[in-house]
Amino acid sequence: MSQPDPGLIEAARVASAAPILRLAAVTKRFGPQAAVDAFDLDVRDGEFLTVVGPSGCGKTTLLRMLAGLETPTSGEIRLRGHVINELPPNRRPTCLVFQSLALFPHKTVGDNIAFPLKMRGVDRASREARARALMAMMRLPDGYFSRNVMRCSGGERQRVALARAFAYDPEILFFDEPLSALDYKLKKTLEKELKDIHKEAGKTFIYITHSLEEAMVMSDRIAVMRDGKLVQIGGPDAIYSRPRNRFVAEFMGEVNVFPVRRSSDGLFEGQDVVGRFRASTRADEGFIIVRPEFLRLLSVGEHAENAIPSELYNSYSLGSRQQYRLRAGEKLLVVEQSRALQLPPGSPVVVGWDSADAIFVED
Numbered sequence: 001m002s003q004p005d006p007g008l009i010e011a012a013r014v015a016s017a018a019p020i021l022r023l024a025a026v027t028k029r030f031g032p033q034a035a036v037d038a039f040d041l042d043v044r045d046g047e048f049l050t051v052v053g054p055s056g057c058g059k060t061t062l063l064r065m066l067a068g069l070e071t072p073t074s075g076e077i078r079l080r081g082h083v084i085n086e087l088p089p090n091r092r093p094t095c096l097v098f099q100s101l102a103l104f105p106h107k108t109v110g111d112n113i114a115f116p117l118k119m120r121g122v123d124r125a126s127r128e129a130r131a132r133a134l135m136a137m138m139r140l141p142d143g144y145f146s147r148n149v150m151r152c153s154g155g156e157r158q159r160v161a162l163a164r165a166f167a168y169d170p171e172i173l174f175f176d177e178p179l180s181a182l183d184y185k186l187k188k189t190l191e192k193e194l195k196d197i198h199k200e201a202g203k204t205f206i207y208i209t210h211s212l213e214e215a216m217v218m219s220d221r222i223a224v225m226r227d228g229k230l231v232q233i234g235g236p237d238a239i240y241s242r243p244r245n246r247f248v249a250e251f252m253g254e255v256n257v258f259p260v261r262r263s264s265d266g267l268f269e270g271q272d273v274v275g276r277f278r279a280s281t282r283a284d285e286g287f288i289i290v291r292p293e294f295l296r297l298l299s300v301g302e303h304a305e306n307a308i309p310s311e312l313y314n315s316y317s318l319g320s321r322q323q324y325r326l327r328a329g330e331k332l333l334v335v336e337q338s339r340a341l342q343l344p345p346g347s348p349v350v351v352g353w354d355s356a357d358a359i360f361v362e363d
Contacts, residue, residue: 018045019042019043019044019045020043020044020045020046020079020080020171020172020204021041021042021043021066021077021078021079021172021204021206022041022042022043022076022077022078022081023039023040023041023042023075023076023077023078024040024075024076024078025038025039025040025074025075025076026038026039026040026041026062026065026072026074026075026076026077027039027072027073027074027075028058028061028062028065028070028072028073029073034228035058035061035228036058036061036062036065036072036228037058037227037228037229038075038229039058039062039075039228039229039230040230041223041230041233043172043204043206044204044220044221045204046202046203046204047204047205047220047221048195048198048205048207048218048219048220048221049204049205049206049207049219049220049221049222049223050206050207050208050209050214050215050218050219050221050222050223051063051206051207051208051209051222051223051225052209052210052212052215052222052223052224052225052251053224053225053226053231053251054210054226054251055210057225057226057227057228058225058227058228059208059225060176060208061228062208062225063096063174063176063206063208065077066094066172066174066206067089067092067094067096067174068084068087068088068089068091068092068094069089069096071085071086072085079092079093079171079172093170093171093172094170094171094172094173094174095165095166095168095170095172095173095174096165096173096174096175096176097161097162097165097173097174097175097176097178098161098176098178099176099177099178099180099181101157101158101160101161101178102161103149103157103160103161103164104149105149105150106148107148107149108145108146108147108148108149109135109140109144109145109146109147109148109149109152109160110128110131110132110135110144110145110146112149112160112164113131113134113135113160113163113164113167114127114128114130114131114167115164115167116164116167116168117130117131117167128145130167131145131163131167132145134163134166134167135163137163137166137197137200137201138159138160138162138163138197139159139193140156140159140160140163144156154181154182154183154186155182155186155189155190158178158179158182158190161178162178162194162197166201166203170203171203171204172203172204172205172206173203173204173205173206174206174207174208175205175206175207175208175209176208177208177209177210177211179191179194179209179211179214180209180210180211187214191213191214191217191218192217194218195217195218198218207219212251212252212253215236216236216240219235219236220235221233221234221235221236222234222235222236222239224239224248224251224252226247231244231245231247231248232244232245232248239252240252240253241359242359243289243359243361244361245361245362245363246287246289246361246363249289249359249361253291254291254292254334255289255290255291255292256289256290256291256292256295256333256334257287257288257289258270258271258272258273258277258287258288258289258290259271259272259285259286259287260277260279260285260286260287260288261284261285262283262284262285263276268288270308272329272330272331273308273328273329273331274308274328274329275306275307275308277305277306278305278306278355279355279358279360280355280356280360281360283360283362285362286360286361286362286363287360287361287362288358288359288360289358289359289360289361290353290357290358290359291357292323292334292335292336293336293337294353294357294358295333295334295335295336295351295352295353296335296337296351296352296353297324297335297337297341297349297350297351298349298350298351298352302352303352304352304353304354305352305353305354305355306352306353306354306355306358307350307351307352308328308333308350308351308352309328309348309349309350310326310327310328310333310348310349310350310351311326311327311346311347311348311349312324312326312341312343312344312345312346312347312349313325313326313327313332313345314345315340315341315345318336320338321336321337321338322336322337322338322339322340322341323335323336324336324337324341326349326351328351333351335351
């Protein structure tokens with residue numbers, strides 16, 4: 001008899017867990033403008049939830065309400081069933097890691113980490129032991145305990161800020177774009193480390209970022225915001241592969257979008273490219289969306305359900321893969337593949353895709 005898949009068991013456990021945090025119709029107005037508008041959300045205990053959206057969509061305002069720095073205009077925020085709308089930040093079992101880190105520049109690494117414990121009256125020996133344990137968890141050398149925090153690198157200061165946040169022993173940690181100021185290589189390292197720390201600590205993480213790559217790498221679920229509202233929430237694969245609308249599809253990475261309308265023979269007619277296409281839908285009009293990795297440049301004799309004649313406009317090396325931009329009439333298409341083409345710009349090519357590799361949305 002086959003054994004149950006451990007991953008499926010864990011997914012079922014997370015799915016069935018009661019929400020640690022529940023938002024019901026939460027709204028925050030600044031004058032007539034609703035920065036967050038009738039927002040509903042359940043946050044699962046122990047999950048890594050990332051909130052993404054364009055600038056001005058309300059991400060930071062939402063986070064500030066959760067942390068107690070702003071009070072909702074209406075609606076309820078419940079922590080383990082208790083309304084906390086009016087509860088001040090210092091009485092919430094939560095901690096916010098700011099983008100600026102907000103470390104004490106005149107203090108040592110150890111004193112920065114131990115500061116919350118000192119404020120609680122913990123004795124020196126106990127808070128030093130706790131600070132050193134947190135340094136080890138954050139992969140900071142023990143010798144850094146007495147080092148001035150400003151002598152640390154950007155990545156090390158990031159770890160110090162995380163260690164200090166854990167010193168509060170919060171139930172939920174909030175992150176306001178903490179990796180945005182770091183260089184690319186360090187950011188990629190810390191993304192994985194932060195995900196590992198989440199797994200080891202078992203805390204609930206709510207993370208705000210404008211980086212889609214961060215969201216995809218670290219999150220259990222991603223919540224997409226637009227104009228103060230929750231547009232879609234789900235696992236990274238679901239958000240990427242099954243977007244609810246064109247906005248989510250375009251926000252979660254490069255896409256090729258084809259506005260189409262059904263013709264009398266049941267096929268779809270392109271509205272901005274010449275072509276007739278197949279799509280798995282009963283709708284009469286909408287958008288066929290194809291990710292660059294699912295478009296393919298067709299060799300002579302190769303078939304695809306849908307095909308568009310075009311010409312090579314330019315090519316870009318992305319390391320392990322190649323990206324090509326093609327021109328079909330006035331429309332630019334994006335294709336990514338592992339093999340390099342030996343063709344000069346302006347060469348005629350045919351690009352195609354199968355219905356199963358496309359997404360259809362009505363708006």
